[in-house]
Amino acid sequence: MTMLPEKTDKKLGLVIDLDICVGCQACVTSCKEWNTSGYSAPLTDIDPYGADPHGTWLNRVHGYEAGEGREGRTVHFPRSCLHCEEPACVTVCPTGASYKREEDGIVLVNPDTCIGCKLCSWACPYGAREYDYAEGVMKKCTLCVDRIYNDTIPEEDRIPACVRACPTSARHFGDLGDPESDVSKLVAKREGYDLMPEMGYKPVNKYLPPRPARDGRSSAGAPARLSEPQHTQPGTGTTSTADKFFAWADTVLSR
Amino acid sequence: MHPAYSVILFTTASGAGYGLLALVSLLALLGVIPPERWLGVALFGIAFFLVTLGLLSSTFHLGRPERAWRAFSQWRSSWLSREGVIAAFTYIPAGLFALGWVVFGNISPPWNIAGWLTCLCAIATVWCTGMIYASLKTIPQWHQPLVAPLYLFLAVASGGVLLNMVLRLFDRPADIAGGIALAGLAGAFLTKFLYWRSIDTASDTHTAEQATGLGTFGKVRQLEPPHSQPNYVMREMGFTVARKHAVRLRFLAVLFGFVLPIAATTFVLALDASVGLSIATSVLAFTSMAIGMIIERWLFFAEARHVVTLYYGAQTA
Numbered sequence: 353m354t355m356l357p358e359k360t361d362k363k364l365g366l367v368i369d370l371d372i373c374v375g376c377q378a379c380v381t382s383c384k385e386w387n388t389s390g391y392s393a394p395l396t397d398i399d400p401y402g403a404d405p406h407g408t409w410l411n412r413v414h415g416y417e418a419g420e421g422r423e424g425r426t427v428h429f430p431r432s433c434l435h436c437e438e439p440a441c442v443t444v445c446p447t448g449a450s451y452k453r454e455e456d457g458i459v460l461v462n463p464d465t466c467i468g469c470k471l472c473s474w475a476c477p478y479g480a481r482e483y484d485y486a487e488g489v490m491k492k493c494t495l496c497v498d499r500i501y502n503d504t505i506p507e508e509d510r511i512p513a514c515v516r517a518c519p520t521s522a523r524h525f526g527d528l529g530d531p532e533s534d535v536s537k538l539v540a541k542r543e544g545y546d547l548m549p550e551m552g553y554k555p556v557n558k559y560l561p562p563r564p565a566r567d568g569r570s571s572a573g574a575p576a577r578l579s580e581p582q583h584t585q586p587g588t589g590t591t592s593t594a595d596k597f598f599a600w601a602d603t604v605l606s607r
Numbered sequence: 608m609h610p611a612y613s614v615i616l617f618t619t620a621s622g623a624g625y626g627l628l629a630l631v632s633l634l635a636l637l638g639v640i641p642p643e644r645w646l647g648v649a650l651f652g653i654a655f656f657l658v659t660l661g662l663l664s665s666t667f668h669l670g671r672p673e674r675a676w677r678a679f680s681q682w683r684s685s686w687l688s689r690e691g692v693i694a695a696f697t698y699i700p701a702g703l704f705a706l707g708w709v710v711f712g713n714i715s716p717p718w719n720i721a722g723w724l725t726c727l728c729a730i731a732t733v734w735c736t737g738m739i740y741a742s743l744k745t746i747p748q749w750h751q752p753l754v755a756p757l758y759l760f761l762a763v764a765s766g767g768v769l770l771n772m773v774l775r776l777f778d779r780p781a782d783i784a785g786g787i788a789l790a791g792l793a794g795a796f797l798t799k800f801l802y803w804r805s806i807d808t809a810s811d812t813h814t815a816e817q818a819t820g821l822g823t824f825g826k827v828r829q830l831e832p833p834h835s836q837p838n839y840v841m842r843e844m845g846f847t848v849a850r851k852h853a854v855r856l857r858f859l860a861v862l863f864g865f866v867l868p869i870a871a872t873t874f875v876l877a878l879d880a881s882v883g884l885s886i887a888t889s890v891l892a893f894t895s896m897a898i899g900m901i902i903e904r905w906l907f908f909a910e911a912r913h914v915v916t917l918y919y920g921a922q923t924a
Contacts (some may be wrong), residue, residue, distance in 0.1 A: 354685055356684075406834070407838075409838070415829070417828045417830045418822075418825060420825050421825065443742075445681060467669045467671045467677055474608070474913070476845070476915070521803070547820060551914075552744070561820065
């Protein structure tokens, strides 16, 4: 049913810390590894060993440069489904294959009823949905719905594969609808933000901004910035014999 | 946006087919077109052929065509589903009206109810087609108030040109049909002109800084894409036509889609030409229009830029 639920009991989602993501792609491969045999199985690759390999992946990590000069920085930017509160990808679906779960807010595609019209991927501003050319249906992040409620795996594994795999704890999973949850507190503390809030789809996943650059040099007693090199060597910018002599003298006396 | 040939064929063919259905039923009910058997066979035959060709073509765009029937279920939220429902339903009144016309030679009550319904449903179907695109906020070039009216005008224009041609071929009075074709063409031309002006002058509303939320640090540039080869998102949503080609193609779309059909239709209307010349000119108008519509529809997709490209190196969208 592609009408959205009035409200969901929980708002399960991810919090992604752009300050500490190192772009190692562990979440990407872990996601693929789990999901190619999970709810969305298989995640097909096309021409994997050929000249134009591409395939269905539910999580991608971009690398951006933001800002210029000393204030500029490299940001590793994981991107997957944000499990929006009001997702247009669900309402445009003509078949009801796309739906938002009332109990936890997870947005899913039923691979048995999807007709592969691709309209949902047109409606998503975040590029979260990837069409599986071999299966003819749309695939997307399931928030590892087949892990988080799975009694047959150890309790510490009952979180999305990407969160489990992250070696720097840049990814967090929890109920963002509960203001007392760890993820909600983290978002409040770090001023987590929405991607493209102007689209109005109210993403559940939040991004934590990179922290301001810390200047470790000053605390070490070193100057914040190296002083300009001094042109005191003979022959650099001076021409007269007297100037050269004084420059030489200055150099010798400065030793 | 990637211009899929199946979708281009679907929207142009079914647009002309539903335009023709709407005009045929309306003009017959108003007594402008005589309900003659063979004329009816030709008109409904062409309309059903185009509509069916379009709908079949649209299923080739699907990954799972055998499940297409499921698209009838979500009409409460989805314009695509609404289009499917109304498009399929239109066969019922249109089939009944054609039955009354062709078999019983009767379009008076109660057959006329089917005629009015046909006209209404055909228009509604085309409106839904336009709304599928106009409702997508992610594509600023489509999310425009002019898009749905544009689809409607183009359907009336192509249906009118087609109706004019068939009436000329049957040597029946075609001046009103010709006039409607001209009005449709002029309306479509004007709407398309305003549409192009609108998308050319509108400044981009979304930026890479907004998409990533990293604008506080300054300009955002792509450093490393997440994959070495284009993925589905880039193949489907990343297609943009080179500026130079867009200008040339717009010229060809205007020439074949509007200027030539308008000139040819006006020529037939204004001059008391021989039957042979009238037929030749109206066939020319239709052929030209068909070429122009395909170029116009290809451009409609190719000129549309999706906001997801902001994650893949586009600075604005």
